Amino acid sequence: MVLDQRQLPGATVHRTLGHLPEVAEAIRTLTVRGAPTIGVAAAYGMVLGQRVDGLGVDEAARLLRETRPTAHDLFVGIAEVERAWREGKDTLAAAAAYERRLVEECHAIGEAGAPLVGQGARVLTHCNAGALATVAWGTALAPIRVAFRSGRDPFVWVDETRPLLQGSRLTAWELREEGIRHAVIADNAAGYFLGRGEVDLVIVGADRITRSGDFANKVGTYEKAVLARENGVPFYVAAPWSTFDASLTRGDEIPVEERSGDEVRNFAGIATAPEGSPVRNPAFDLTPHRFVRGFITPDGVLAPEEIEERLKAQRPLHP
Numbered sequence: 418m419v420l421d422q423r424q425l426p427g428a429t430v431h432r433t434l435g436h437l438p439e440v441a442e443a444i445r446t447l448t449v450r451g452a453p454t455i456g457v458a459a460a461y462g463m464v465l466g467q468r469v470d471g472l473g474v475d476e477a478a479r480l481l482r483e484t485r486p487t488a489h490d491l492f493v494g495i496a497e498v499e500r501a502w503r504e505g506k507d508t509l510a511a512a513a514a515y516e517r518r519l520v521e522e523c524h525a526i527g528e529a530g531a532p533l534v535g536q537g538a539r540v541l542t543h544c545n546a547g548a549l550a551t552v553a554w555g556t557a558l559a560p561i562r563v564a565f566r567s568g569r570d571p572f573v574w575v576d577e578t579r580p581l582l583q584g585s586r587l588t589a590w591e592l593r594e595e596g597i598r599h600a601v602i603a604d605n606a607a608g609y610f611l612g613r614g615e616v617d618l619v620i621v622g623a624d625r626i627t628r629s630g631d632f633a634n635k636v637g638t639y640e641k642a643v644l645a646r647e648n649g650v651p652f653y654v655a656a657p658w659s660t661f662d663a664s665l666t667r668g669d670e671i672p673v674e675e676r677s678g679d680e681v682r683n684f685a686g687i688a689t690a691p692e693g694s695p696v697r698n699p700a701f702d703l704t705p706h707r708f709v710r711g712f713i714t715p716d717g718v719l720a721p722e723e724i725e726e727r728l729k730a731q732r733p734l735h736p
Contacts, residue, residue, distance in 0.1 A: 418432065418433050419431065419432055419434060419443060419448065419449050419458065420449075421448050422447065422448065422449065422450055422549055422587060423446070423447060423448055425549075425586055425587055425590050426586055426587075426589070426590040432448065434458075434462075434465075435465065435469065436465055436469055436470055437462045437463070437465045437466035437469070437470050437472060437477055437480060437481070438470075438480065440458055440459070440461065440462030440465060440481070441462065441480050441481055441484050443458065444459065444481070444484040444485060444491070445484045445485065447581070450545075450549075450550065450583070451546070451549060451550020451622075452488035452490040452491070452550070452622070452623070452624045452625075452660055453490045453519050453523070453550060453551040453552060453556070453657060453660070454549065454550050454551055454552055455484075455485065455488055455490065455491050455494070456488070456490030456491050456492075456493055456494030456495075456515070456519070456659055457494055457512075457515065457516045457519060457552055458494070459481045459484075459491050459494040459495045460494035460495065460497055460498045460511070460512035460515050460516065461512045462477075462481050463477050463478065463481065463494075463495060463498035463499060463502065463508060463512065464498060464508045466480070466481075467502060467508050468508070468509075474499055474502045474503060477499075478495050478499050481495050482495060485674055486672040486673075486674050487624050487633055487671065487672055487673055487674045487700065487701050488624040488625060488660075489624065489625040489626075489659065489660055489661070489662045490624075490657075490659045490660055493515075493659040494512075494515060494659070497511055497512070497514075497515045498511045498512050498515070516552060519551065519657055520551075520552055520553045520554065521715075522657040522659075522715040523551050523552070523553060523554035523556060523559050523657060523715075524553070524554050524559065525715035525716070526554070526556055526559045526560065526655050526656075526657065526713050526714065526715055527554055527555075527559030527562055527563035528563055529560070529713055529714065529715065529716070529717050529718055530559065530560025530563075530620070530653065530655055530713035530718065531560045531563035531564045531567065531569075533560060533620075533651075533653065533713075533718070534560050534561055534563075534564035534569060534571050534618070535569065535617070536569050536570065537569070537570055537571065537572065538564070538569070538571045538572070538617045538618065539571075539572045539573075539574065539616055539617045540561055540571055540572070540573050540574065540616070540617065540619070540620055541574040541576070541607060541610070541611070541618075541619045541620075541641065541645075541650075542557050542558070542561075542573060542574070542575065542576065542584070542588065542620055542621060543576040543578060543584065543604075543607075543619075543621050543634070543635060543637055543638050543641055544576070544578045544583045544584055544588070544621070544622065544634065544635035544637075544638075545578070545583040545584060545586075545587035545588045545591070546558055546588075546621065546622025546655065547587070547588055547591040547592075548591060549587050549591060550587075550622065551622075551657075555591075555622075555655075556622040556623075556655040556656050556657065556660075556713075557620045557621050557655045558588070558591065558592075559655060560655065560713060561573060561597065561620070562595065562597075565595065565596075565597050570598065571598070572598045572599065572600075573588075573592055573597060573598070573599040573600075574599070574600060574602055574607070574610060574615075574616060575588050575589050575592070575600065575601045575602065576602060576604050576607060576637065576641070577601055577602065577603055577604055578604065578635060578637065579604055579637070579681075580680045580681045580684070580698065581680060583635070584601065585601045589601050607640075607641055607644060608644045611644050611645060611647075611648045611650055612648055614648075616648075616650050617650070618650060618651045618652075618653065619641055619642070619645045619650060619651070619652045619653065620653045620654075620655055620713070621634055621635075621638055621641070621652075621653075621654055621655070622634060622654070622655055622656060623654050623655075623656045623660050624660065624701055625660060625662050625665075625671050626654070626656055626660055626661045626662065626712070626724070627661075627662060627665040627666055627667060627668060627670065627671065628662075628663050628665065628666055628724055628725040628728055629666050629667060629668075629706050629721065629724070629725070630706025630709055630712065630721030630722075630724050631667055631668030631669075631671075631703060631704065631705050631706050632654060632656075632668065632671075632703070632704055632706070633668065633671045633673065633701045633702070633703055633704075634654075634701060634702070634704065635700070635701060635702075636699050636700060636701055636702045637702065638701075638702055638704055639702040639703065639704045639708075642704045642708035642709070643708060645708070646708050651710040651711075652708055652709055652710055653709070653710055653711050653712070653713055653718070654709055654711075654712050654713065655712075655713040655714075656712065656713075656714065657714075657715060658714065658715065658731055661724070661728055661731075663725075663728045663729075663731075668703035668704070668705060669703065671701075671703060673699055673700070673701050673702070673703070674699070674700045674701060675697070675698055675699050675700065676698045676699075676700050677698065678695070678696030678697070678698050679696075680698055681696045681698050682694070682696050706721035707721075709721055712724060714727075
């Protein structure tokens with residue numbers, strides 16, 4: 418059962434997914450979203466492919482890999498269960514172990530990053546990198562949650578995150594549920610508040626991080642990183658190890674998903690652009706590592722130049 422994130426904040430709707438094609442469609446349509454969450458969904462989708470749908474391992478993996486190209490966690494979740502399947506091991510146990518490890522890592526991210534969030538700190542974030550995107554705790558929101566529970570009373574500037582409003586719909590919903598102070602702002606207002614000195618730090622999540630530290634995240638992240646550096650505000654990226662892709666060196670090697678122009682052309686059934694106007698809709702953009710102060714990982718806050726060596730010490734996670 419999954420929470421249909423498309424319905425938030427207006428309604429809380431849970432959907433039961435009983436077959437692998439249903440899981441694939443839920444990932445493709447953003448019923449479930451957020452790199453770590455879709456990795457877990459794909460892991461359990463592999464289990465359904467084996468136990469319910471009677472698919473072969475190659476076909477099951479292919480159907481899920483074809484859903485979305487950018488988030489590395491998707492491919493890691495598939496690979497974790499694929500490995501168990503090929504070795505004749507319990508696939509459900511493999512999926513559950515992957516989910517547990519992810520939750521533990523996100524909690525560790527919160528503990529590692531919380532010292533960056535001082536008393537009353539004003540944090541800008543982009544898109545949704547909370548529990549909805551990661552099963553529990555979040556990535557970008559994890560340090561904020563830990564700081565809040567420690568009594569530090571942080572404040573969050575929530576980018577609305579066009580065109581699908583994952584910030585205003587989802588991040589604000591999570592923060593309101595937990596009682597964390599926040600304000601939703603238009604994406605284009607971030608520079609205004611950064612320029613006025615009303616932002617102390619920026620924390621975002623990521624969908625794929627190369628070994629150099631170049632990374633992909635929701636479109637609009639790159640401009641926040643540039644504006645943060647221009648205004649002397651530290652910019653951090655929070656992610657579990659499954660988001661790091663040790664096989665890639667540069668950001669331009671990351672495949673960037675481009676989604677339907679209808680997501681920009683219409684909103685809530687109302688036309689927001691003239692009929693017939695061409696639309697480009699990249700779901701992600703690429704931020705060079707030079708704009709990043711540090712990566713908040715389960716093992717602490719790392720400078721970009723530390724990532725490659727640390728990845729060598731991790732067990733291989735890439736497919």
